[in-house]
Amino acid sequence: MSTAPSTVRVVGGGRMGAGIAQVFGTLGADVTIAESGDRDAARDRVATGLQRAAERDKLGGARPEEVLARLTVVAEIEELPDADVVIEAVPEIAGLKVDVLHRIERAVGPHAVIASNTSSLSIAGLAAALENPARLVGMHFFNPVPASTLVEIVRAPDTDAAVVERVRGWVSLLGKQEVLVNDSPGFATSRLGVCLGLEAIRMLEEGVADAESIDRAMELGYRHPMGPLRSTDLVGLDVRLAIAEHLASTLGDRFTPPQLLRDKVASGELGRKSGRGFHTWS
Structure with missing residues (x-):
């Protein structure tokens, strides 16, 4: 039986990052978003998403204010507390993602899963920035994250099989369905x-x-x-x-x-x- 992550960190508070934060927060996780831009806007995106979900009775009995109470927004990756999983959701720019992933690895403990929400970039190429590439996996969510049922899980040749299995379990607990693909440009x-x-x-x-x-x-x-x-x-x-x-x-x-x-x-x-x-x- 899979165990839900209790601590989730998201780098990037735009539409995708806020959606990812919302669904893990609704699952009961303590969530921190690292957003170098407008931190209030990032929090507002999550709040708006939660309110819309509540209006559609999609919060599983949770109240928006309860989920928001478990949400923190910080300015820098280096401020992120340790976590079960850190998901980067920054723009689709290879150099930016490489820098972000390198900073994430230095900020959190060695047990944390690091996931990229990239929709097309090579996971193996991004993993080259890490001292331990085995901990990186693709976790490609779809827009809008709360309503979408699909998560594309992407494994590179060096991705640890245990990491893949943990992510598969989390996707199931989120009430979403996976497709598991091998690393290739654009995935499936x-x-x-x-x-x-x-x-x-x-x-x-x-x-x-x-x-x-x-x-x-x-x-x-x-x-x-x-x-x-x-x-x-x-x-x-x-x-x-x-x-x-x-x-x-x-x-x-x-x-x-x-x-x-x-x-x-x-x-x-x-x-x-x-x-x-x-x-x-x-």
């Missing part, structure tokens, strides 16, 4: 999702159909809950562009980003977070 989800999304953008660029029709075709014809262009808006066009560029550099030209995607990112049309991407968001 980003590789397939980006491939579909890029082709949908090319179809829009070529005038095959408008965005609404392309999305509706996949939703009705293939029972996708969300079309590829709307999904790109949700992920963020800038995030999808960065992943596509990484996959193009590692897997070849089939992942080369369409010019339309580059143009939209350059003009600030980033999807839901900016109010406009391939669709208009209120």
